[in-house]
Every structure is written in structure tokens, then in C-alpha cells.
Amino acid sequence: MRLALRELWLGVRRAPLLAALGAGTMALALFAFGLFALVAVNLEASLGALEDRVEIRAFLADTIPPAAVAEAQRALASLPGVATVGYVSRDSALRRARVELEEFRDLLESTPLPASLELRLTPGARAPRQVQALAAQAEALPFVDEVRYGREWVEKLHQLRTAAGVAAALLGGAFATIALLLIGTTIRMAVLARAREIEIMRLVGATDAFIRLPYLLDGALKGLAGGVLAVALVWGVHLLAARLLVPTRYFSGWQVAAGVAAGSLLGLLGSWVSVNRHLRALWHQR
């Protein structure tokens, strides 16, 4: 390890520009991916906030005895996919309607509103089919007169989410591929720049594992530096966007750590592939 670190240091000292260029290229590749990830995280948060509003409203029959309300509440809460069940009495329904429908205030004075149970759903249970199934189950309960949920809205939201997911996967894949290619090329350059050392190491009997070690360290450290730089650059963009456009959300702590770790891992893997390719070519050349 001591020798590997020394070789690494010698390589940096001999060609500092190449080393900086390597870390810089990795940072740019990861930055591009990081920008995409920032957009994806914010889109996800916005869609998530919209989805939080998916609810099923079960209107109760006027004849329901007060004791049965609690029972119905319990029965609905036990259904899979139901997060919470809130009770809206006839009085509070009226109060809410007066606030929300100011212009129909006079009309509401003479129109009694039914009591209802409001079902909030767990994040995994907000797809149209699941919402529909839950609504049907709720409707089958005694004392439930009618069930409503914004069917069209739920379906549109689901379509939007699916489209966003597909776009994210495609774009993410493309960005990740470009990042990988850039990182791979950068590391290949570093390996080729030291082809003579590799040849001589082999000549005098160094094992492939020994030859690989400095390059793996090199790739991992460049990836780490690139990752840290990319995270900082994306942070800058996030601040700028928040000031000039709309408030955006930055990555969580673990997402930042995962990004930096991914940079390091990519550097490591890129080095592994490049060095191995070079070592194989040496054995099979001519």
C-alpha cells in the first residue's frame, strides 16, 4: 500500500494537469448527472405533494347512529392502503363548505350536508386501480351512502407520474452512460500515460493486483474529488435557482453521501475496467 501511494503521488507530481483534468472531467460528468437528479428530486417532491391530496370521501347515511360512526371508522382504517380516516360531522361539513364556497353561502343555509369519513391513503396505494378498489370496499359498508374521489384527477396524476418515471429513467440512463463513458475515457488516459511503468512492472515480475492498486486508488480518489466538486456545483445551482426562479429542494444528507460514494465507486470501477483491459492487451499484443 505504501508503494502504491508513492506511485500515485509520483503520477500526480509528474502530470498534475492530467490529474486535475481527470478529477475535473469526473466532476463535470457527475455534475451533469447531479443536475438531472436535482430536477428529478424536485419533480418527485412536487408530484408527491399532489399525491398526498388523493383521498376517498365516504358519505354516511343520515340515519347512522353515533356509535356506528366509530365502528365504520375502524372498519375503514383496517383496509390495506388506508393511512388515516377522519370524521367530518354534518356541522363541520357545513362550516367548511361556507368557507370554501363563499358565493353559495345563502344556498348552503337551506341545504343540509351529509356527514362523511375522509380516507387518506398510504403512498403505495394511490394508483387509480387501488383507489377504485378501496372506494368499492368503502361503498359496500353499511351506513355508507355514497363514495367519491376525483377519479379523473387521480388517473391524470397517475399518468403524469408514470410519464415522469419513464422520462427520468431514460434521461437518467443517458446521463449515467455519458458520465460513465467520460470517466472511463479519463481513466484510460491516465493508464496510457503510465503505460511504460505498467510494462516495466510486469517485466520485473509485479503481480497484476500490485500493478492495479495505484490505479484503483487513483480512480477512487479522483471519483471522490469529482463527486465532492459535483455536489458543491449542484448546491450552487440549487441556491441560484432558489433565488432567481422557484424555491427548490436540495438532496438529503444520505443522497449527497450516496452521490459522492457513487463518484468514488465509478472511479474505482472505471479504473478496474481500464487497467484490466490494458493488462490483457499487454499479454495478447503482437
Added chain:
Amino acid sequence: MDPLVRLVDASRSVPRAGTVLHPTSFLLGRGEFAYLVGPSGSGKSTLLRLVAMADPPTSGTVETAGFSSATIRPRELPLLRRRLGVVFQDFRLLPDRTAAQNVAFALEVTGTPPGEVAERVARRLAQVGLAARGRAYPHELSGGEQQRVAIARALANDPVLLLADEPTGNLDDRAAGAIHELLADIHTLGTAVLMATHDAAQVRRAGHRLLALHEGRLHYDGTDAGAALPRATGSP
């Protein structure tokens, strides 16, 4: 006793160039000295690469220092290379390291304890006559001196066989003569030497065994320079 090198119908073909070495057989004993002679393109370097197992033979087998091309696994190659020393016409030194660091490199990458490295480097540099030039960088050394450093590096791990591919090809007559003498000294100390060369005069003087190649075929194996050289090198 087993020979150090045994080629049995070993050939080498490469895409586009075709057969660069036709099936070739010979033995080289422990501690033996042999010159490999022949004109450019006759297959000398190819044969040395086969012996060093830098390339696998297309047909036949090569055995070197107890390893066989038929059975050797890639991870065993470093073990073989530690038993060989290899010297090239273009020296192949690391330009940004001193002579001593170049020799030390060979010891360090093979796991020599750090405490032993300096002493062994000094011993090898003294053996090749460069005891006082350890701190010099390759560009500060003459061609002959650079080749000496390369030889010291090749000897660093106490090889049983030294393979030299035209080691005097880039040197003037005087430096070339000194390198021949140095290799002869190394041979005297018990290391087998297989050396490819164009230097007809030196080959005649030395009187060692000659393996003469022409167009990829081994056409002479013996000590009669007269029989080996005219066809092999084109020299009188």
C-alpha cells in the same frame, strides 16, 4: 538435470504477418550462454518473447525455468518473470527516476523488504560498474551507462536466466564491447544468458554457442561462427 529452457516445435503466427517463427526446438542448460543470431525480421525477438512467455506459442510448447506454456496460468507469470532478467535495445528505463530508483523499482514491486532494497541496489550498481552514478537520471547517462542500469535492474531479483534483445544495438563499438564483457561476467557467476545480437565480430570472438535464425527458422545450433553467421547476419 532439467534444462532451463526447452522449446519443442514451438511456433508463432500472428494475424496479417503470418508465421514469424516456424516450429523450433532447442534446449538451453542452466548456466549456459548462447547467442541468438540472424538478420532483422528473422524471428529473434519473437523467440525471446516466447521464452519469456510474453506471448504464447501458436503450436508446440515452451518450458522456461520450470514453467510450461501449456499449463502456465496468467497469475503464475509474475513468478516466472521474477526468475528472468530481460534487457532491451532501448533500455526501457523510467525517465523520471534515478539509476538507483530504477533498480530499486524492480525490487520494490516484487515485495523485497524495504530494509534490503538499498543494499541490494548498491551491490547491483557496483556489479555493472555504476556505483558512483546511482543518483543520475537516465538522461544524464550515456547509452552504455543506461544499458548497464537496465542490466542491473534485470539482475536485481537474482534471475536464473538473462534474456537480452539486441542490448548493444544502440551503442558504439566500445560501449557494446563493454556490455558483452559485462554479460560474460554475469554468465561466469552462474546466470544463463540468451542474447540476440547483430554483432558478428563479438560473436566470433566469444566462441559461445550460436542459435542462428533465418526467415523464422532455426537453421544452425552449434559453436561454429563460420557456419552460423554468413547466412544468418549477412556478414563475412
